Each structure stands twice: as C-alpha cells, then as structure tokens.
Amino acid sequence: MKALFQLCEHFFSLFFPRLCLACQQQAPPSEHFICIRCQFFLPKTNFHLEPENSFTEKFWGRVKLQAGAALYHFTKGGRTQALIHQLKYKGKTKLGYKLGELYGRHLLQSPVFSTVDLIVPVPLHPKKKRLRGFNQSELIVHGLSDTMQKPWTSDILIRKEMTATQTQKNRMDRFENVRQAFHLVDQAAIRGKHILLVDDVLTTGATLEACALVLQEANDVKISMVTIAMASS
Ligand SMILES: [Zn+2]
Known part of the structure; x- marks a missing residue:
C-alpha cells in the first residue's frame, strides 16, 4: 500500500x-x-562556532549571553527572506520543523549550546497565534528539541498584550513597547537552568532582550539565544 x-x-x-x-x-x-x-x-553564518560574533555583539550591555547565533544571514530579496516568508505567511509549517532540525545538528557541534537545559520559543500574542494558526518560533523549537534531545516548553513565558505594529519604530520605541509584554509564569521551573531562547529572525533584538530580562527574574538563570535568520545591518 x-x-x-x-x-x-x-x-x-x-x-x-x-x-x-x-x-x-x-x-x-x-x-x-x-x-x-x-x-x-544560503548564506550560513557559522556563528555557533564563534563565541563572539555579530549576533552576541547586538546584546552587549543589554543581556549577558552564554551563546548567541543565527543559522543564516538575512538580506532583502535574498534566499533567506524567501524562506522566512514561506514559513510565516504561506503556512509552510513543516519548513519550520525542518529548519529547527537542521540547526539543531549544527548547534550540537558547539560545547556551549550542548549544555542547554530547556528550549523556550519567543511567544506570539495569543490573538496573533489564533489568526496565523501557529507560532513559527515554536515550530523551529520542535525541530531543535528533537535533534538536540532537550526538553522545550511554551508554558513558562507568555505574552500578555498586543504590541502595536513595530516595523516603523526605532529601537528605543520598540523596546519600550515590547518590554512590558512578557510574563514569567513559573520562576521555580527555570531556576538554575540554561535556557535557549528561540525566535525566527533577529532584527533589533528588542523582543529577545525583553524575553531574556523576564526569564532572568528567576535566580541563577543562564541565557543563550538562536534565530534562523539575522538581518545584516
Ligand atoms: Zn532553491
């Protein structure tokens, strides 16, 4: 059959x-x-092999990172942009899982990423998730989790309110806008753990920064971050 x-x-x-x-x-x-x-x-960054790179530089003085990396560089009109577009707006959900799986294999080559205890996707606002039908970061996390053999959760970090459309705002405005949006549900669940925070694209870093600061409300939490793409500004 x-x-x-x-x-x-x-x-x-x-x-x-x-x-x-x-x-x-x-x-x-x-x-x-x-x-x-x-x-x-596809323009791979290989940042997972460089402890200091232009991903981690974005967070200097903002968040203390154990490690930070993106799979691909993102340029306007380029192949990476097309991939992300298919994932977010054309409902190619299996692509999210596949990209996570692929990146998981890369990240296991890195001693720092190998020490991650828990993987957490950047949450979408529930209203937006209902509209889109999925959270693209969560799809990536599923693939990462299966390949890296690390647990994941979308229950401890939640998004509280809709932020106004962020595309036209500068970095400070965007940060003010997003930093109140996240809430840590259970501090005890992540205390002492190394958390891998995952988003689809890194642009200004405002969203990832806001999430990291909320996670750090729990004691002794170590933070690493990965995205599939990073805007090369
Ligand atoms: Zn092709």
Whole structure:
C-alpha cells in the first residue's frame, strides 16, 4: 500500500513538481524543502562556532549571553527572506520543523549550546497565534528539541498584550513597547537552568532582550539565544 502511495506521489510530482521554498525554481530532493543549489548558496553564518560574533555583539550591555547565533544571514530579496516568508505567511509549517532540525545538528557541534537545559520559543500574542494558526518560533523549537534531545516548553513565558505594529519604530520605541509584554509564569521551573531562547529572525533584538530580562527574574538563570535568520545591518 505504501509502495503504491509512493508511486502515485512520484507520478503526481512529474506534473506538479514541488519547488524549492527558497528560490521557487528548482525541485528539492524528496523529503527536503530546499534545493541542492540553495542548500549550498544560503548564506550560513557559522556563528555557533564563534563565541563572539555579530549576533552576541547586538546584546552587549543589554543581556549577558552564554551563546548567541543565527543559522543564516538575512538580506532583502535574498534566499533567506524567501524562506522566512514561506514559513510565516504561506503556512509552510513543516519548513519550520525542518529548519529547527537542521540547526539543531549544527548547534550540537558547539560545547556551549550542548549544555542547554530547556528550549523556550519567543511567544506570539495569543490573538496573533489564533489568526496565523501557529507560532513559527515554536515550530523551529520542535525541530531543535528533537535533534538536540532537550526538553522545550511554551508554558513558562507568555505574552500578555498586543504590541502595536513595530516595523516603523526605532529601537528605543520598540523596546519600550515590547518590554512590558512578557510574563514569567513559573520562576521555580527555570531556576538554575540554561535556557535557549528561540525566535525566527533577529532584527533589533528588542523582543529577545525583553524575553531574556523576564526569564532572568528567576535566580541563577543562564541565557543563550538562536534565530534562523539575522538581518545584516
Ligand atoms: Zn532553491
């Protein structure tokens, strides 16, 4: 039965090939979302191998990080932007899991990331999550958690209120806007732990900073952060 299904799927793909989610041109290998060419040309940062990098620099004087890294550089109109767009706005939820899985394999090469105790996604406001149907950061976390064999939770850090649209604001405005939005539900649950905070894209870092400061309300918490993409400003 499975063989028959695979045969039908193969036959169907001859007429309607699945296209790569980064370039929309080539067909990716089966079970993949990204073609071989894009897998090669997507701009990897390799920040997980550099303790000090331009991700961690963004948080200097703001949050003390154990480690920080992004999988890809993000440029306007580039392959990474196309991927993130497919994930967030085109409902390609399996892509989120796959990217998490891929990044998990990279992060395990790093001694610091290997000491993470718990993975926490940056929460979306519940209203926004209902509208979109999912939290893209949580999808990434599922993939990371399975590959890294670390537990995750979306219950201890929650988002309280809708923040006004952030795109037109500068860093200070955005920070003022988001820092009241998060709430730590259970301090005892994370005390003494190394938390890996996960978001899809790093731009100003205001959201990740606000989350980290809230998590640090618990004693003796260590914070690391990862995102799939980082704007190279
Ligand atoms: Zn491609």
